[in-house]
Amino acid sequence: MTTRTEEVLQSFRERIGQIKSYEEALGVLYWDMRTGAPRKGLEARSEVVGALSVQLFKLQTAPELGEWLSALEASGSSEQLGEIDRRLIRHTRKEYDRAVKIPEKLHQEYVVLTTQAETLWEDAKENSDYASFQPYLEKIITYQNQFIDLWGPGATRYDTLLDAYEPGMTTAELDRIFGGLREKLVPLAAAIAASPYQPEQSFLKQTYAKEAQKKFSLFILEQMGFDFAAGRLDESAHPFATGLNPGDVRITTRYLEDDVMSALFGTIHEGGHALYEQNIMKELIGTTLCTGTSMGIHESQSRFWENVIGRSRPFWNRYYGDLQQMFPGQLNVSVDDFYRATNVVQPSLIRIEADELTYNLHIIIRYEMEKLIFNEGAKAADLPGLWNEKYKEYLGVTPENDGVGVLQDVHWSGGAFGYFPSYSLGNMYAAQMTAQMEKELPNMWELVEKGNLLPLKEWLTDKVYKYGMLRTPSEIITDITGNPLEPEHLVTYLERKYKDIYKL
Template identity: 55%
Template structure:
């Protein structure tokens, strides 16, 4: 019997390794399309990606996979498995059961619908025409509600969608966290607008040669712990990171010659994702557990490095001399403290991806609240632009002049990605909570940042977060790393302390 269990396990892990290989092939081809593939080759490349993705999906729902999962899920067999194989069975069975439960014709219709919807969304955004997109969004929401009914749900209907991106986290858990964060963020924004002392940011928009920006970004990334022998930095229309395998985790950035922050902070943000994947335990390679625990945990790493470290006074104390040497014109007469204040200025923005660290969460709250209302039917799609404008006014004090700068600005809904937006704010909450735990464990870590000794941080994060990959659920990672459940108090305290300092609030 033991031999049979060993054979079953080996067969299962070999099968999953094949799936991981397909996934890597899709990832490297996708990276190629988004970075350096010639324009005339992209259409055929998309065909290949589609074919491989279909084969990967088929492997995940094949009868052979179902039989292996049934056998390995048997209580006695499952309890005898090693922890890695147990986690593989848990994750793949969850995915298998979801995919197999959807009727083939419904899944096909949804796939076609979202493909069309994304093209319609692009045109609607370009033409500022929400009405053109409205029927497609209505159909997407209808399909998602059918999926929810098939998959089932506990508590709020939205929980089933949220679970796709943040497993184990529910509306009931995050509603009170978000409500407190929203209230305190709006109050802090109002204090800044009423009494804050703004700082000069004009030097950040002077001329920064592209090549010098590339060199500076690479210098920063290498210093904070990105292994360039297991990755590379390229440029793309939209910055992203992609983990191909343990020895190949790539990032991209975008350079504007009159905006130092775009390339620098995009690079630091993406390297947070990349350092995470470079530090996942090697034994998880080829298991489909070699990835982040959730979108929120992944985002915690990018936001931690981009904002908590990258926008700190200690960070600029470390990198100021290098920046001043590489950009002598813009940095002439500018102090470390002036840079620190400049990169932390607050300005409510119509566009989410342009938002500063304080107001970004308000953009997420707005989308989260609207998504829940759309899914429950409390908000009609036809009324969405008005509801969007009302919340923008309430939270940020600004109103979009048109739908292109309002309800049509994000691609997520055209692809059916309801449940994704809240993971951005969860990432910020996790990041601040992890920083508080790091500060308790290593009280002088900020001094290490000043001295350019970032290894003390990456080693801590590797032990507490990175190495686990997808072995643990996000809430468990946070509890084990910090000693408590998900808690927004630390993010609120961090924001209040930072902006009281930056804006010299009483």
């Protein structure tokens, strides 16, 4: 490597370190705002977030960064670079090209628009008033279409948006995957609904003391191998996980006193995200590769821990006794009845409250609508009607109003088109990884039944977590299973589980 290349590499690495520092600082500020920052300070705090965001954008889009990237790409020294530098250059090039293609003025207008729209959406949802939100949504769609033109459309226009959340994912691939899924899940959901056996779950809705819920949540996190010297659990209105660095990964939950499972499953879900972020290899710390490789793979980990493990029979064979002790006299049903009660399938209107099976149908609806918007030119005005038709068709339910219909999710108000598929991709990745884990850890379910969850965490660390962004999503799933993502594993998993529970 020439001295000049070494100097450029040094400058490039320093810049990456600065970018990562600003991202981490902003991460702390966001965490703070959501977990307990005093209300009256938030207006001034938004100035602080603004100042750091502007500087971050400058660091990410500065002409010298483009020059360094070109020099490193052209130096012919690619073979001499280590894997981390090579991936870092490739990743930064992609982000850089995306960012610099948007004129600064357009970017700023868009930030103002989505900030307003998110606030407006809250009121619109509250009042089921789609009309007030519609013009904003229409504008956001117009901006997104401009971005697609600037970035350059993929095989379809919607592909360009998908790529931001799940690198390499395409509409063609999702059509195949979601097509297979829909075909199997719709009849399965119908069979479940028709089953004469329906689990009793009213006992889950007593008053369960918050302190005991918290204690049990912390206990389960510890059982999963969450490192409390490298993370913490707090409370917030909307649970989330944030990986500031692998030594500081924070999750939140929300305790509902009338629901014993809500906070716990929320904690396990965010705990899955946290295990991923806590176990990224040291070598990536301080680089922008030090995070999960995609939204889909990230979601596979939250859902693996929440659903595959946390809603499994072996898990409750081990932990139900502990839960009973935590709430003396309140949980008098058998472990089997408890297990069934936590796995009720019920078509419903609200995605975030949906069960493991119908959840995917909620996602497929959003995916199909986003395709209609960007590939078929559907307008904001068309969306409530399309929404209600699809809910009727796939789930057999119809929203009473748009607040529990097309307005239920925050995503579109922030312009996050292309994000929703990640949730179902997560379920599919998780099922496919589980099938492989069952082969490689043949006593996997015995381990769970004994409360020995650490070997599962170690297996995932070795196959997924440690790599951070050093592997792409498709490399991850292919390296683990020898195959690309296939929806059959999720179908098999759900069929096996629910045929047993519903005695089909």
